[in-house]
Amino acid sequence: MIRRQAGLAVVGVTVLVALTTGCSPRHTATSTPQSGATAPAAAVSSVAPDTAITAITVPSAPTPADATPATADAVTGPTPAGAAGSVAAASMLAEVNKDLASIDNGTSAADKELAAGDSARSQDDEN
Amino acid sequence: MSPASKEHTMNRITTATAGLAVAAVSLVGLSGTALADSSSTTATTSTTSPSAAPAHGDNLAAIQAKAAAAITRRLSAISVAINGINNSSVISAGDKTTLLATLNGDVSGLTALGTTIAADTTAKQAATDYRTIFTGYRVFALALPQVHFAAAADSITGVVLPKLTDAQTKLAALLAGVDSGKNTPEVQAAMADLATQITAIGAATSGLSATVLAYTPAQYDANHALLSPARASLATSRNDVKTARADITTVTKALK
Numbered sequence: 569m570i571r572r573q574a575g576l577a578v579v580g581v582t583v584l585v586a587l588t589t590g591c592s593p594r595h596t597a598t599s600t601p602q603s604g605a606t607a608p609a610a611a612v613s614s615v616a617p618d619t620a621i622t623a624i625t626v627p628s629a630p631t632p633a634d635a636t637p638a639t640a641d642a643v644t645g646p647t648p649a650g651a652a653g654s655v656a657a658a659s660m661l662a663e664v665n666k667d668l669a670s671i672d673n674g675t676s677a678a679d680k681e682l683a684a685g686d687s688a689r690s691q692d693d694e695n
Numbered sequence: 696m697s698p699a700s701k702e703h704t705m706n707r708i709t710t711a712t713a714g715l716a717v718a719a720v721s722l723v724g725l726s727g728t729a730l731a732d733s734s735s736t737t738a739t740t741s742t743t744s745p746s747a748a749p750a751h752g753d754n755l756a757a758i759q760a761k762a763a764a765a766i767t768r769r770l771s772a773i774s775v776a777i778n779g780i781n782n783s784s785v786i787s788a789g790d791k792t793t794l795l796a797t798l799n800g801d802v803s804g805l806t807a808l809g810t811t812i813a814a815d816t817t818a819k820q821a822a823t824d825y826r827t828i829f830t831g832y833r834v835f836a837l838a839l840p841q842v843h844f845a846a847a848a849d850s851i852t853g854v855v856l857p858k859l860t861d862a863q864t865k866l867a868a869l870l871a872g873v874d875s876g877k878n879t880p881e882v883q884a885a886m887a888d889l890a891t892q893i894t895a896i897g898a899a900t901s902g903l904s905a906t907v908l909a910y911t912p913a914q915y916d917a918n919h920a921l922l923s924p925a926r927a928s929l930a931t932s933r934n935d936v937k938t939a940r941a942d943i944t945t946v947t948k949a950l951k
Contacts, residue, residue: 653873657950660865664947667862668940674854675936677785678847682929685843688772689922691835 758821762812762828766805769834773798773805776842785850793908794842801832833912840922845904847929851936852900859893859939866946874950885945892939899928899935 753761780786780794808827815821832838866886870878907925915921 657869657873660869661947661950664862664865664943667858667865668943668947670858671855671862671936671940671943674785674850674858675933675940678850678855678929678933681785681843681847681850682926682933685840685847685926688835688839688843 753818753822755815755818755821758818758825759813759815762821762825763809765825765828766809766812769805769828769832770802772834772839773802776839780842783846785854786846787849787853787904790845790849790904790908794845797838797841797908801834801838805832805834830916831912833915836919837910837912837915837922840926841907841910844907844922844925844929848900848904848907848925851896851929851932852904855936856893856896856900859889859896859936859943862943863889863893866943866950869950870946877949879949882946882949885942885949889939889942889946892935892942896932896935896939899932903928 777795777798780791780798783791786794805828808824808831812821812824815824863886866889870882870886903925907922910921
C-alpha cells in the first residue's frame with residue numbers, strides 16, 4: 569500500500585514537473601527576455617529534446633511608434649510538440665493576430681498620409 | 696540629416712535671410728497684410744485664388760494682395776503640418792528633425808518674402824517676387840507631400856514591415872514544430888509568397904523617406920514629376936502589404 573502511494577506520488581511529481589517545464593519558456597521569457605533565453609531551452613528540451621526552443625521573447629507592445637518589434641520578437645526554433653506545445657502555439661497565434669492588428673493600423677496610417685500627400689499635390693502650385 | 700537635406704534647408708534659410716534683410720531696409724509698405732490675414736485663413740482660402748498668377752496688367756496693389764493671400768494660405772498649411780509632425784507617432788525622429796527644419800525655414804522665408812513684396816514699389820518687381828512664393832518653396836507641390844510621403848514610408852518601414860516579419864517568424868516556428876502536420880502545399884506557397892512580399896517591401900521602402908526629404912524646390916522646378924517614383928514605390932508597397940497580410944491570414948486559418 570505504502571509502495572503504491574509512493575509510486576503515485578512519484579508519477580504526480582513527474583507530471584507536475586513536466587507541465588511546469590513545458591510552460592516555463594514563455595513565463596521566464598516574459599519577465600526576463602534576455603537572461604531567460606537559455607533556461608527555457610534546457611527546460612523545453614527535457615520535454616521534447618528534438619524540438620528545443622532556444623529563445624522566445626514576448627513581443628513589445630504593438631504601438632505605432634515601436635520601430636523595432638520584429639527584432640525583439642525573435643523566435644529561433646520550432647514550437648514543441650505535446651500539450652505544452654499546443655499552449656505555446658495558441659499563444660503564438662494570438663501574437664500573430666496582434667501583429668495583424670498592428671499591420672492594419674500601420675497600413676491605415678500610411679493610406680491616410682498618401683491621401684494627404686496627393687491632396688496637397690493636387691492644389692495649384694504651378695506658377 | 697543628409698547633406699542634401701542640409702543644403703536644401705540652408706538654401707531656404709539663405710533665402711529667408713535675404714528676404715529679412717530686404718524687409719529690414721524697406722520700412723514702408725503693406726507688410727502687415729500677410730500676417731494679419733493669417734488669422735482668417737479659411738475665409739481667405741475660400742474666397743480667393745491665391746496661387747493664381749497675377750493677371751497681365753495687374754497693378755501693384757493687386758499683386759501684393761494676391762501675394763499676401765498666397766503666403767497666408769501656405770503659412771497656414773505649414774502650421775498644420777508642423778503640428779502633425781510633432782504629434783506623429785510614425786515619423787522617425789530623424790525625419791521629424793529634417794522636416795521641421797525645412798518647414799520652419801519655409802515659414803521664415805515666406806514671411807520675409809511677404810514683407811518684401813509688400814514693400815515693392817513697382818508692379819514688375821512685385822510680380823517677380825510673387826513667383827518666388829511658388830518657385831522658391833513649392834509648399835503644396837513638394838514640401839507638404841514630403842511630409843506625408845515620408846510619414847507613409849516611415850509607417851511601412853517602422854511599423855508594418857517589422858510586424859510582417861514578426862508574424863512570418865512566428866508562423867515559421869509553428870509550422871516547423873507543433874503544426875508541422877498542417878504545412879500543406881497551400882500553406883507553403885503562402886509562406887513563400889509572404890517572404891517574397893516582405894523582401895519586396897523592404898527593398899522598395901528602404902531609404903525612401905530620406906530620398907523624398909532630400910528633394911528641393913529647385914529640383915521640383917526642373918522636374919515636376921520629381922515625387923512620382925517615390926509615390927509609385929509607396930503604392931506598390933501598399934499593395935505588397937495587402938498581399939502579405941492575405942498570406943498571413945491564409946496560414947493562420949490553416950493552423951486553427
